[in-house]
Amino acid sequence: MRATGVVVEYNPFHNGHYYHLQESKNVTQADCIIAVMSGNFLQRGEPALLSKWKRTKMALLGGADLVIELPYAYATSHAPRFAFGSIYLLQAAGADSFCFGSESGDVTVFNETHELVSSQDHVYQAYISEFISQGFSYPAAAAKAYEQLNMPLTLDLSKPNNILGFEYIRASRELGSVIKPLTIKRKNADYHDVVLGKGDIASATAIREAVFSHDIEKAINYMPSFTFDILKEEKEDKGALMNWERFYPLLRYQLLSSSPSELNRFYEVEEGLENRMIEAMKDSDSFHSFMIRLKTKRYTWTRLQRACLHVLNKVSKEDMHRILESPPAYLRVLGMTETGREYLSSVKKSLELPLVTTVSKHDFEGLKMEAKTSLVYAQGASLSRLEAEKEEYNTPPVMVK
Amino acid sequence: MRATGVVVEYNPFHNGHYYHLQESKNVTQADCIIAVMSGNFLQRGEPALLSKWKRTKMALLGGADLVIELPYAYATSHAPRFAFGSIYLLQAAGADSFCFGSESGDVTVFNETHELVSSQDHVYQAYISEFISQGFSYPAAAAKAYEQLNMPLTLDLSKPNNILGFEYIRASRELGSVIKPLTIKRKNADYHDVVLGKGDIASATAIREAVFSHDIEKAINYMPSFTFDILKEEKEDKGALMNWERFYPLLRYQLLSSSPSELNRFYEVEEGLENRMIEAMKDSDSFHSFMIRLKTKRYTWTRLQRACLHVLNKVSKEDMHRILESPPAYLRVLGMTETGREYLSSVKKSLELPLVTTVSKHDFEGLKMEAKTSLVYAQGASLSRLEAEKEEYNTPPVMVK
Incomplete structure (x- = not known):
């Protein structure tokens, strides 16, 4: 059996994702689609709207055949590490290709950009360092550094999706190019769109906005009915749709009851960010107002949210x-x-990594971090520790026919 | 000017407290009543119903002339240390006597008990250790040890108020008996009463029960009108009456996101209590259900609540x-x-300890702990950090004519 891979968050699953899965299957003629999906916390430094279990169900109903968890350490990391972890797992799971979404739809652009950039990597890295020392954030510095290389500008490296695509290519090269990169042209909808547009495709950001502003019915045309049903059920029955605001009291407590040196122990809290965090919490009454106060030119919103996640x-x-x-x-x-x-039965014996279906039977460091962060996530949904532990340790893989 | 002292929590101030203040003035003929009062957290290991500022106002309206804060380290400690801190501060503030409430109303009983017990202190302590090793809690072990001494049973040392009285006497002796102990006979109302009885005196426990069960009007006869007005205003305007349940989500977060060894760093968390705490949190959906699971014969409810406070x-x-x-x-x-x-003007020059009226001007370790714990308390009331800091650092002493 042939498998192709996708890297996803599905926050939540919408028509654009459905199209991407169908096209991936068409293009590769694969028998099986493997999705590497982030768990409860995402790359933008946010809690997922729905738990990994609900999002897994969406993925399977939407066309994926196998969902593999991208561990917290990769899922909440900057683009290079996020991409490396994802592609590494897809290759380990036996996928011989992977398909990512892009504006151009032409993988050549990504390959060429990668070759050009890596041929001048030392110059490129030096520019990045220089722009960072001038106070630019990493993505801004990377885009500016790329400009300085004076190359034919085929790829805009200031766009999040292009950066990710570029990093996927880099990761697949690092891994010896066993896994072949392909790209699917995205249908309309910009990553950063916050309003629902015409047609049946909208960004996940716009859909989340609609869901949280009580306009969930307005988002119905942009997602498969199973997504709508799951969202509606969660929203009505438990009020269990997660966002940062639900965790704001806990973050505030953690920040206000810790000393700067205690905060500095946490990942991505450095260069005095601990003091800024405490200061920004002073007069904030929501996560959003806290972030507005915390933001500087030096750090992207995403980078700051990730630091908050680790705290x-x-x-x-x-x-x-x-x-x-x-x-x-x-x-x-x-x-x-x-x-x-x-598919798993057919490749089981040749897999390089152990398969984990029940967490309680394994002792990996990464799984411990998954359990720890899942306990925190569960508090947003007011799950008891027992329920949260059961969910994390004993939930069998979601099965969809 | 002559001053006498009282040791109080006023959680909240009620008719029994009013009677105690009036009687203290009558008995001692003092010009000034100094109240040493716990701050935001209390000896039973609980957050106070109202902030120290509201309770200070009650104290002054009820007959006290000067309110001195008992620091967190003493206010949330076992009876011997609580008593020592309180009597030490009263003596340092220049009180030449102090009046505590008791069932007997006769200080001789306390003095005699103290003399008898201290004459056999080594035997008494040995019995206590033995009973503790058999699994009894400290108060139970102390009461049983006292029984073993075979003394004329004049004081029941299993009652919280008697233990406190006994410890006040012990503290005053340790301090060289400069400060003279007196006792005021309590009017009805047992410390442990949970229902409102006849007459106009009820226990603070019964009053809190009424206040939290929405029967605040039923408690009106048991407290001065200023207490009722303050309670009603807080309850209606801000829902700002504190109890453990309001802090339960924060305690749960703290317990579930800490390892046993991190918890073991906290005061009074020892002998594996950290593991029991984590375990007890598993299937609890309230502070009360958590405590029910946590309780064992070895620890009193109070002792466990204090450990929770420190966490x-x-x-x-x-x-x-x-x-x-x-x-x-x-x-x-x-x-x-x-x-x-x-009174303060008259004794200012002879005071042994510095007077603190604005916290921000001083740098004592104890005040830092006060500020830290006040920030946590303020989160129960959803105060911003700025408001909480202003309250702790810049609130001038409450003035009542």
Whole structure:
């Protein structure tokens, strides 16, 4: 059986994602689609709207056959590490290609850009360092550095999706190009769109806006009916749609009851950010107003939210460095279809990494971090510790026929 | 001017407290009543119903002339240390006597008990250790040890008020008996009463029960009108009456995001209590259900609540030991009447400890702990950090004419 891979967050799953999965299948003629998906916390430094279990169900109903968890350490990291962890896991799961969404739809542009940039990597890195020392954020510095290289501008590296695409290519090269990169042209909808437009495709950002502003019915045309049903059920029955505001009291408590040196122990809290965080919390009455106060030119919103996530989850520099010393050590299956199950049976013996279906049977550092952060996530949904532990340790992979 | 002292929590101030203040004045013929009052957290290991500022106002309206803060380290400690800190501060403030409430109303009983017990202190302590090793809590072990001494049973040392009285006497002896102990006979109402009885005196416990069960009007006969007005205003305007349940989400977050060894750093968390705490949090959906699971014969409810307070406030063993190395180092004035002000002017030059009226001008370790724990308390009332800091650092003493 042939498998292709996708890297996803599904926050939540919408028509654009559905189109991407269908096209990936068409283009590759794969028998099985493997989705590497972030768990409860995402790359923009945010809690996912819905738990990983609900999002796994959406993924399977939407066309994926096997969902593998991208561990917290990668899922909440900057683009290079996020991409490396994802592609590493797809290759480990036996995918011979992966398909990412892009504006151009032409993978050549990405390959060329990668070749050009890597041929001048030392110059490029030196420019980046210089722009960072001038106070630019990493993505801004990278885009400016790229400009300085005076190359034919085929790829705008200031766009998040292009940066990710570029990093996927770099990761696949690092891994020896066993896994082949492909790209699917995205249908309208910009990543940063915040309003719902015409047609049936909108950005996840716009959909989340609609969901939280009580206009969930307005978003109905932009998502498959199963997404709408799950969102509606969660919203009405439990008020269990998560966002940063739900965790704001806990973050505030953590910031106000910690000394600067205690905060500095946490990952991505450095260069005096701990003092800024405490100061910004002074007169804030919501996560949003706190972030407005915290923001400077030096750090992107995303970078700051990630630091907040690590404070909320009490993830120390030490723990993170220890986990990141080596690549992901296991393949955690969050869910599969019948096709996914057949695929796993067919490749089981040749897999390089152990398959994890029940967390309680394994002892990986990465899984411990998953359990720890899941306990925090569960508090947003007011789950008891027992429920949260059951969910994390004993939930069998989601099965969809 | 002559001053007498009282040791209080006023949680909240009621008719029994009013009677106690009037009688203290009658008995001692003092010109000024000094109340040493706990701040935001209390000896039973609970957050106070109302902030120290509201309770100071009640104290002054009810007959006290000067309110001095009992620092967190003493206010949330077992009876011997609570009593020592209180009597030490009263003596330092220049009181030549202090009046505590008791069932007997006869201080001789307390003096005799203290003399008898201290004459056999080594035997008494040995019995206590033995009973503790058999699994009894400290108060139970102390009461049983006292029984074993085979003394004429004049004082029931299993009752909280008697234990406190006994410890006040012991503290005053330790301090060289400069400050004279007196006792006022309490009018009906047992400390542990949970229902409102006949007459106009009820226990603070029963009053709190009424206040939280929405029956605040039923408690009107048991408290001065100013208490009722303040309680009603707080309850209606801000929902700002505090109890453990309001802090439960923060305690839960703290317990669930800490490792046992991190919890073990906190004061009074020892002998594996950290593991029991984590375990007890598993299936609890309220502070009360958590405590029911946590309780064992070995620890009193109070002792366990105190450990929870220190976890909530992140008060480490190290910090606490450093503060407790020496007796209280300052007299913090929370409020005064005109009489209190005159009294302070008259004794100012002879005071052994510095007077603190504005916290921001001083640098005592104890005050830092006060500020830290006040920030946590303020989160129950959803105060911003700025408001909480202003309240703690810049509130001038409450003045009542």
